[in-house]
Amino acid sequence: MAASVRSANVSGAADGAQETAPAGGPVTLGAVIDVLDRAYPPSLAQSWDSVGLVCGDPDEPVESVLVCVDATAAVVDEAVRSGAQLIIAHHPLLLRGVDTVGAHTPKGALVHRLIRSGCALFTTHTNADSADPGVSDALADALGLTVTGPLDPLPSPALDKWAVMVPAADAHRVRAAMFGSGAGRIGDYDSCSWSVEGDGQFRPLAGADPAIGSVGALEHVRELRVEMVAERAVRAAVLAALHTSHPYEEPAYDLIELAPRPTARGLGRIGELAREQSLEQFTEHVAQALPATSWGVRAAGDPARRVRRVAVCGGAGDSLLAAAAASGVDAYVTADLRHHPADEHLRAGGPALVDVAHWASEFPWCAQVGGVLEGAFGDRLAVTVADVRTDPWTVSAGASHGD
Incomplete structure (x- = not known):
């Protein structure tokens, strides 16, 4: 299953990407990469990350694109069935060092299948996390937040x-x-x-x-x-x-x-809700706004606590707990929170925590990518978002709200 992309909140990224798009003729993989690199500059990627083209020929034409969080076997199946010539994924397939992509390995088998099917694979990971707009902007938009700035801003170039x-x-x-x-x-x-x-x-x-x-x-x-x-x-x-x-x-x-200046780029976003809610209401709002997962949505803090100003970070965000506390927000929405850091954060008087599934927190970004490409190429490029839930957690039981 896949969903067509017709619009997305991509203020800034789509406009900038449009400047590099060719005026006419067939769209090449290289042209798509140019647009993506302008929207999500590779220079923003963390030093340990692996972003960019995994397989594919930049000179080959591209008519159909599938956007996803993870390039799993199910997503590759969808791309092959639909005839897509390109998969754009958020998470790198080959993040860790490898010495083989032989078809006898799980990831190597996917690479072989993509090449045989004429489908390229491109990833934009931590560069999309820090871009403006980026992953956390898409999450904030899904939650109805008016963004006021990054949670952990990057300095301007020296x-x-x-x-x-x-x-x-x-x-x-x-x-x-x-x-x-x-x-x-x-x-x-x-x-x-x-x-x-x-x-x-x-x-x-x-x-x-x-x-x-x-x-x-x-x-x-x-x-x-x-x-x-x-x-x-x-x-x-x-x-x-x-x-x-x-x-x-x-x-x-x-x-x-010159002294460095903060920019609109960086990890996480701070925003405001249209109206104040209790933490309990806000948690339900988050659950309704994001795709359902077995992980679900859980919150830490007083259920009656009033929430208006919110920080968000798509993906694993416990490294920004201190930044969230220092920002003065009422709640912090992110993924993969661990017991001890969360407990210590609350003991220190930090904002309420709302923990969601990693995949769910980054899924809204897929529509953002679709908006970037639509803004650059219009109807010359068919873009769909993979509707495959690639969250690894598949079963849940025994949920309780506690005493």
């Missing part, structure tokens, strides 16, 4: 501020060289700089080879102070461009390391 003193007649050449090396980029803008005119003074000493003036003579030159920012990662390239393009033997410049 930035330098450059201030270069250059003769006015040469400023354009120096600017262009620094822009070409990666400086002057702010968000969706490039060639960004600011300048002010001033009086430059210097005296060339013995051994100097001045571009302006002569050795021993005090010089005054009409100069511009040209300022721009650049990511610290391109510092060496910017400095080389400055020296190459600047007319002076010894250019004068300031290099200032």
Whole structure:
């Protein structure tokens, strides 16, 4: 079973992805990957993660896509039956190091079947967790939350501020060289700089080879102070461009390391409900909003506690318990909570906890991916969400609300 995707709350991601989509003709796997990488940048993935293309040819055309949380045998069966040329999964199939994908192994057998069936496999995992919007935005949207920001925001890329003193007649050449090396980029803008005119003074000493003036003579030159920012990662390239393009033997410049700023990217989200509820009511609301699982939905805390401000984290989120407590929310919704961390969190006065199935917390993201692709390719690409419940827990018994 699979559900067609026609719309999703993907503010920002779909718009950005659309810029990289080809204007017409058949959609290739490579074009789909470009859109996904723009929506969920691989650079956001954790160092231990494995994201990207598992199998498939980027030059091959893609007409039908199946989106899922886990690429299980049942999902691959669905993809083969439906004729999908691509599976987009959240969880990596080959997360741990392997030395064989032989068909005699469970995961190797899936890879072989995908290749024989002409179906590619692409995963976007922790990069989708931290993207804006990402997995936790989809969870927050499913719960009806108005998101106000990330629970654990990522800092902006480390930035330098450059201030270069250059003769006015040469400023354009120096600017262009620094822009070409990666400086002057702010968000969706490039060639960004600011300048002010001033009086430059210097005296060339013995051994100097001045571009302006002569050795021993005090010089005054009409100069511009040209300022721009650049990511610290391109510092060496910017400095080389400055020296190459600047007319002076010894250019004068300031290099200032800027403090990092929080961004809208990061793990988890904080949001608000349209109206206050008791914890008991909110827990029922969560159960109704997410797909049913044998795990169910359970809460820790006073059932009568009032809940309005909520933190969420798709997937296993007990690493963010301290962040949830520090954020001042009334409740924290996540998956895979363990007894001792949850108990200690509550003893310390932290917010109520709502624990859901890992798969259920990430399933809303599948529709988000569908919205990203629909925004980029329209009806040129058929996108469906696998309706296979890949949660590993299949039986439950003896549920009790306690005393």
